Amino acid sequence: MGQHYLVADVGGTNTRVALANDGKLQTQTIHRYRNTDQSGVVEILQTYLAEQAPEARPEAVCIDVAGPVGTDEGQLTNLDWTVTSAELCAATGATFGAILNDMQAQGMALSHLPSTAFHSILKGTAQSGNRMVVNIGTGFNSAVVLGEGPKLTVPGSETGHVNLPVPSPKIYELHQFLTERFGFASAEEVLSGRGLGHIYGFLAGLDPRQPFPSSHHIMSNLRSDPHARKSVDIMLE
The missing domain is CATH 3.30.420.40 (ATPase, nucleotide binding domain)
Incomplete structure (x- = not known):
């Protein structure tokens, strides 16, 4: 059986x-x-x-x-x-x-x-x-x-809740933006699905307290919205 x-x-x-x-x-x-x-x-x-x-x-x-x-x-x-x-x-x-x-x-x-x-992303x-x-x-x-x-x-x-690393001045500014919104800038708030919207809000100069665009909206407008493309670049960085 x-x-x-x-x-x-x-x-x-x-x-x-x-x-x-x-x-x-x-x-x-x-x-x-x-x-x-x-x-x-x-x-x-x-x-x-x-x-x-x-x-x-x-x-x-x-x-x-x-x-x-x-x-x-x-x-x-x-x-x-x-x-x-x-x-x-x-x-x-x-x-x-x-x-x-x-x-x-x-x-x-x-x-x-x-x-x-398994699929190789980078050769090694x-x-x-x-x-x-x-x-x-x-x-x-x-x-x-x-x-x-x-x-x-x-x-x-639960490593997503560690403090967001700051490898560049631009990421430091993002860190401060997230701290203003959440009180603590965790890695998850940038590297998760919703993180793309947080990066976009930062680049577009939106009020940290207001809703941000969804990741689906951002990915659908990569060709027409420079903030959308830059959001992806920062996430990858």
């Missing part, structure tokens, strides 16, 4: 849910939910089982969340959601529930991905050993991956 699992990746904007059998993800079962349309993780998992997999009887449920994870509890950084492993089991009928930090999940996945899943000398995973989405985070093969250690990480 094999072992059946329910798995989910819970981000700040979307949640993706799927089934896995004997440790192998069933890619055809992946379904995405927009978090603004949901009340929490429990509702999403129950909706998924009812509408996408009514015959599924998961023995275990495992989710990763974009935020800090304590003892049997996960809390999202950019969304007012918390969930416990007990709630996961009660919602799905599973006998075992687990919650990971999203960067821990990405780091652990490295040893299970085929070589075709490939070396074995410790690695690093970086996630740019609604928020920003990174984590180190210690070890090789199936035995990996990935410490939980």
